[in-house]
Amino acid sequence: MPKKEFGTVKFYNIAKSYGFIESDGKDDIFFPFKAFADDVTAGDVRKLKGAKVEFTTEPGKEGKVFVKNLRPVSAKK
Template sequence: MSERYVGTVKWFNATKGYGFIGRDGGEDVFVHFTAIQSDGYRKLEAEQKVEFSVEEG
C-alpha cells in the first residue's frame, strides 16, 4: 500500500483537467483528473484539503 499524504489544493483547472496540490511538509504534487477518486464529475477546489498517495508516472 502506498504512503498517504495530506495537502491543500493550490489550484485546479477543471477545463484542462489538472492542477497542483501543496503537500504538507513537502514539494507540490501534480494531479490529473483521472487520479481523483470521486463520484460524478471529478474536480478539486482551491484550498480544499485532500489525502493522497504519490505514484511515479
C-alpha cells in the same frame, strides 16, 4: 506500496483537467484528473481550490510522484 498523504489544493484547471497540491514541506505535487478516487463527483471537483485533500502517492518516472485516490477530506469514506 502507496503512501497516504494529506495536502491542500493550490490550483485546479477544470478545462484542462489538472492541478497542484501543496503538501507540508514538499514541492507542489502535480495531479491529473485521472488521479481522483472513483467516488469523487463533478461537484467535488468544482470546489477543489483551497480544499483539504487526501491521496496516495507512488514513485513515477524520472523521480516524479504519481498521485492516486485523490479525494476531498470531507468526502472520506
